[in-house]
Amino acid sequence: MGRVAGSVVGKAPVQRNSTCEHTKGDTMTKPTPSMLEAICQTTLLDDVFEEDPVTNDLQAYVAERTNHESALLVMSGTMGNQVAIRTHLVQPPYSVLCDHRSHIVRYEAGGVSSLTGATVQPIVASNGIHLTLEDIQKHAVLGEDVHYCPTRLISLENTLDGMVMPLAEARRITEWAHQNGVKVHLDGARLWEAVVSGAGSLPEYAGLFDSVSLCFSKGLGAPIGSIIVGSNEFIKKARWFRKSIGGGVRQAGVIAAAARVALEETFGPDPNGQKGKLRETHINAKRIADMWTARGGKLQHPVHTNMVWLDLESSGVGPNDLAEIGKEIGLKLLGGRIVVHYQVSERALSRLEQVFDRALSGEYQRSTDQSTPYGMKQ
Numbered sequence: 092m093g094r095v096a097g098s099v100v101g102k103a104p105v106q107r108n109s110t111c112e113h114t115k116g117d118t119m120t121k122p123t124p125s126m127l128e129a130i131c132q133t134t135l136l137d138d139v140f141e142e143d144p145v146t147n148d149l150q151a152y153v154a155e156r157t158n159h160e161s162a163l164l165v166m167s168g169t170m171g172n173q174v175a176i177r178t179h180l181v182q183p184p185y186s187v188l189c190d191h192r193s194h195i196v197r198y199e200a201g202g203v204s205s206l207t208g209a210t211v212q213p214i215v216a217s218n219g220i221h222l223t224l225e226d227i228q229k230h231a232v233l234g235e236d237v238h239y240c241p242t243r244l245i246s247l248e249n250t251l252d253g254m255v256m257p258l259a260e261a262r263r264i265t266e267w268a269h270q271n272g273v274k275v276h277l278d279g280a281r282l283w284e285a286v287v288s289g290a291g292s293l294p295e296y297a298g299l300f301d302s303v304s305l306c307f308s309k310g311l312g313a314p315i316g317s318i319i320v321g322s323n324e325f326i327k328k329a330r331w332f333r334k335s336i337g338g339g340v341r342q343a344g345v346i347a348a349a350a351r352v353a354l355e356e357t358f359g360p361d362p363n364g365q366k367g368k369l370r371e372t373h374i375n376a377k378r379i380a381d382m383w384t385a386r387g388g389k390l391q392h393p394v395h396t397n398m399v400w401l402d403l404e405s406s407g408v409g410p411n412d413l414a415e416i417g418k419e420i421g422l423k424l425l426g427g428r429i430v431v432h433y434q435v436s437e438r439a440l441s442r443l444e445q446v447f448d449r450a451l452s453g454e455y456q457r458s459t460d461q462s463t464p465y466g467m468k469q
Contacts, residue, residue, distance in 0.1 A: 113423030158298030171304030253398025426464030
């Protein structure tokens with residue numbers, strides 16, 4: 092393997108298992124040969140000093156595509172959310188208002204409180220799908236009463252559990268928040284999915300928010316990485332907080348190169364994502380939902396994008412039954428949450444039908460494991 096002018100040149104390793112035999116999550120995607128080739132051809136300069144061309148180009152490219160001034164590569168969606176929240180919140184007291192199912196509440200190890208010292212105010216969406224302006228107005232603290240912690244940031248998530256917040260609702264919330272001096276962050280780890288569903292374009296959605304976190308390593312298929320977008324001033328400050336929690340990476344080109352390919356090939360070059368690979372995952376998600384309901388099963392949530400939430404309890408199925416049945420035939424499942432990505436094979440879908448047949452036949456003896464699988468608390 093030769094080295095040329097700060098870049099590494101070589102042949103991409105052979106990729107095995109390009110299709111996937113389970114539907115546990117879209118985090119299980121594997122980098123494609125073109126991503127691996129991009130890694131082999133990337134630049135290897137220092138991103139902490141902002142010297143790496145591939146990383147700088149990716150950040151400028153994503154900022155342009157999302158209608159923001161600047162962007163910052165981070166290692167994960169959790170890091171992106173936490174850096175963004177910390178950057179927005181300057182002087183306590185402050186609170187963050189969000190959906191009670193949000194990733195920042197349930198799956199980020201209490202980072203908002205430990206890293207930022209903020210109070211988190213989780214609220215329940217009255218429609219069961221997404222927060223509305225009325226939900227937020229009911230709970231936001233805008234006054235000067237010293238008994239209460241003022242709302243300084245609203246954090247929304249789109250998609251949330253695979254369900255889409257409509258563009259019009261996102262616009263209502265952000266406009267009201269800005270009128271009242273409140274910043275709005277979007278956990279857009281799966282914003283790509285909302286866009287591909289036809290709900291609105293990437294710049295239309297992302298441009299509404301003060302900051303957005305976008306993930307490259309879920310449905311897009313990159314091996315690692317997320318990115319946050321915002322104003323020049325915001326990203327300059329965010330770079331400090333990224334460094335403080337260990338997110339300053341030297342040869343970041345190996346991350347940025349694969350992320351760029353994932354964005355261009357999997358989401359696609361157009362702002363609506365209609366020329367990429369994600370549309371098929373939504374079609375397959377609806378196929379799975381139909382397979383389940385045709386056998387008498389019930390759904391917990393409507394299927395908007397690439398997630399299918401099976402209502403196991405109402406369907407007479409135990410929380411770990413599907414996982415145990417699937418294990419017997421080589422299919423990995425996680426509770427009643429099925430996440431489709433573009434590498435899920437037709438064979439996996441066929442095996443899923445077999446799992447559904449057995450689980451809903453009335454003859455399967457329910458598993459003795461009644462624990463709640465990851466991601467299934469509602």
